[in-house]
Amino acid sequence: xxxxxxxxxxxxxxxxxxxxxxxxxxxxxxxQQVLATIAPLPQPRWFHHWPARFGRRTSLILLAAALxxxxxVAAGVxxxxxxxxxxxxxAVWSVPGTMIDGHAVHTxxxxxxGTVLIAGVPRGPRMNHAELYDGTGGSWTxxxxxxxxxxxHTxxxxxxxxxxxxxxxxxxxGILASADLYDPGTRSWTAGPSMIHARFGxxxxxxxxxxxxxVGGAATTVAELYDPRSGTWTATAPMVNYxxxxTxxxxxxxxxxxVGxxxxxxxxxxAELYDPSTGTWTATGSMTHATWDDTATLLLDGTVLFAGGExxxxxxxxxxxxxLWTATGSLSAVHWQHTxxxxxxxSxxxxxxDAxxAELYDPSxxxxxxxxxxxxxxxxHTxxxxxxxxxxxxxGYGVGGGDALATAELYGPGIGN
Amino acid sequence: xxxxxxxxxxxxxxxxADDVLINRxxxxxxxxxxxxxxxxxxxxxxxxxxxxxxxxxxxDATQDAFVSAWQNxxxxxxxxxxxxxxxxILANRCRxxxxxxxxxxxxxxxxxxxQAADPAPHALERVAVLAAFDRLSIADxxxxxxxxxxxxxxxxxxxxxxxxxxxxxxxxxxxxxxxGRAMETQA
Numbered sequence: 126x127x128x129x130x131x132x133x134x135x136x137x138x139x140x141x142x143x144x145x146x147x148x149x150x151x152x153x154x155x156x157q158q159v160l161a162t163i164a165p166l167p168q169p170r171w172f173h174h175w176p177a178r179f180g181r182r183t184s185l186i187l188l189a190a191a192l193x194x195x196x197x198v199a200a201g202v203x204x205x206x207x208x209x210x211x212x213x214x215x216a217v218w219s220v221p222g223t224m225i226d227g228h229a230v231h232t233x234x235x236x237x238x239g240t241v242l243i244a245g246v247p248r249g250p251r252m253n254h255a256e257l258y259d260g261t262g263g264s265w266t267x268x269x270x271x272x273x274x275x276x277x278h279t280x281x282x283x284x285x286x287x288x289x290x291x292x293x294x295x296x297x298x299g300i301l302a303s304a305d306l307y308d309p310g311t312r313s314w315t316a317g318p319s320m321i322h323a324r325f326g327x328x329x330x331x332x333x334x335x336x337x338x339x340v341g342g343a344a345t346t347v348a349e350l351y352d353p354r355s356g357t358w359t360a361t362a363p364m365v366n367y368x369x370x371x372t373x374x375x376x377x378x379x380x381x382x383x384v385g386x387x388x389x390x391x392x393x394x395x396a397e398l399y400d401p402s403t404g405t406w407t408a409t410g411s412m413t414h415a416t417w418d419d420t421a422t423l424l425l426d427g428t429v430l431f432a433g434g435e436x437x438x439x440x441x442x443x444x445x446x447x448x449l450w451t452a453t454g455s456l457s458a459v460h461w462q463h464t465x466x467x468x469x470x471x472s473x474x475x476x477x478x479d480a481x482x483a484e485l486y487d488p489s490x491x492x493x494x495x496x497x498x499x500x501x502x503x504x505x506h507t508x509x510x511x512x513x514x515x516x517x518x519x520x521g522y523g524v525g526g527g528d529a530l531a532t533a534e535l536y537g538p539g540i541g542n
Numbered sequence: 543x544x545x546x547x548x549x550x551x552x553x554x555x556x557x558x559a560d561d562v563l564i565n566r567x568x569x570x571x572x573x574x575x576x577x578x579x580x581x582x583x584x585x586x587x588x589x590x591x592x593x594x595x596x597x598x599x600x601x602d603a604t605q606d607a608f609v610s611a612w613q614n615x616x617x618x619x620x621x622x623x624x625x626x627x628x629x630x631i632l633a634n635r636c637r638x639x640x641x642x643x644x645x646x647x648x649x650x651x652x653x654x655x656x657q658a659a660d661p662a663p664h665a666l667e668r669v670a671v672l673a674a675f676d677r678l679s680i681a682d683x684x685x686x687x688x689x690x691x692x693x694x695x696x697x698x699x700x701x702x703x704x705x706x707x708x709x710x711x712x713x714x715x716x717x718x719x720x721x722g723r724a725m726e727t728q729a
Contacts, residue, residue, distance in 0.1 A: 134671055134721065135690060137664060141672040142691040145595065146588035156583045159605045160576045163612040230573055247573060277577070296580045325577065326562075369562045387562060392569075417569070435569060462571075505573065522572075 161527045218534045221263045227529030228520035232280035233507035247276035260511045271305045272316040279329035292324035300325045328373035341368040365397045365408045372421035376445045386417035412441045413452045420465035433460035457495040458482040464508035477503035561621040568615040592687045593636045607632040626704025637680045674724035682717035
């Protein structure tokens, strides 16, 4: 064996290790394959409120204990875990064809012409792909590509009809500050001005004056405003709490209600209000329970419905006039990473969230009604109210994890049998 | 963490964003875990390749580490130790895999001679150094790889391993001495 100068060992070692560790060119595919193996396992319906993740052994032990407990008590106890789903209101889920690509953690934006713009997916070769759904023809059409791949971004319909897409995550570039603008007239994308802060899991709200408020999703309390007239971002007053994955809801009086989900590293029930006229934030009361990945829906009477969340069947109503939070019934199943859509009749459709369950909130009776399940379990999907009153549920992940779903379905309230 | 900590800039934005992703992933959000691991996966795979040498084994070890991290993340008490914790998991998976395969690295003289036909300068010497490297403990290989492959300064090596800088310095020194001894015994 050749004698090696001790001083050369370091250089030889570095060179040798670099050759050994060289990228074979398919690391992205390997990452996707591995990531697909860690998706949550499918869970039976009655087991759906099970905490998000235990080890398999722990789960089996706890499952056995739970079964023994169930046998020891009256059979009716099972009904407490999940009430049977009476199909009180007729509803139909139908399949409007298949998207060109799978989409999850994406955005869906109803455009002025009634089409729906779908954009983004966390992994795969076409993370920047966008497509349009035409509800009248029931067709899906590719509509160019964003300047880079995105998931966990926001998409906001501007007053001039364009769509502002901001932030998100791209596997190559990490958490993004960049933005894109989609022009429905030319069906093309142009790179927009970047936000001040990179954000993922943030919220964007179109204000009455046409500006867009972006909050949370970054390691900062700083909120920022996009002005479409000048095409610029400016910082506005910081939030009271630093938040991630919060909801943001435009109230009838022009203020924006921002709630949860994480304040710092803790799941938060706290809320605060942004007043665009003064550019200030004010803490308001807290939800009756803390959860995350719930939904916020502005109802016709001006109150805001918060539903579901991780491990939760709870629902709250926030009344902006009084600033009070009140519990409003209990969902018939856990919904987490689901969607909530205000229907034309004032009810709210809650759908999916690691399962295919769907239910309606009736604001007049403040009650929840289970309806027909979706055709497929979905989480991190989108739901968009179409001009004809139907709801388009698109993409997401199935309960078995894996790739983003390319399937979509339509909910038509009050029809079918 | 309080909002004040952030507004004072006590921690950089990326590490705070990581904390939130770790927090969400620990609560069962697979997508947050995917975001968290996206830029770590290539580094893990590179490190595994240097330790176990075989590409298939490196992928097995990396995948095992990935799944193990997903399953055990709820038990991680301090998000700031995530990277060190992850590197430890990978090293353990590499160790397990090599033990399972029953591989005790020997000096690959035949392979060295074969590769020495490589016209690249110092090919024979490089093969000899790598052969010695393959006889080291997993911990020695890991710290040498961090320092020489990733070209990380000592403070970053210490952070990646979750140990004090002084300890990293002494461990690196010991690993280099072990490499030297391994080379002497194969000479």
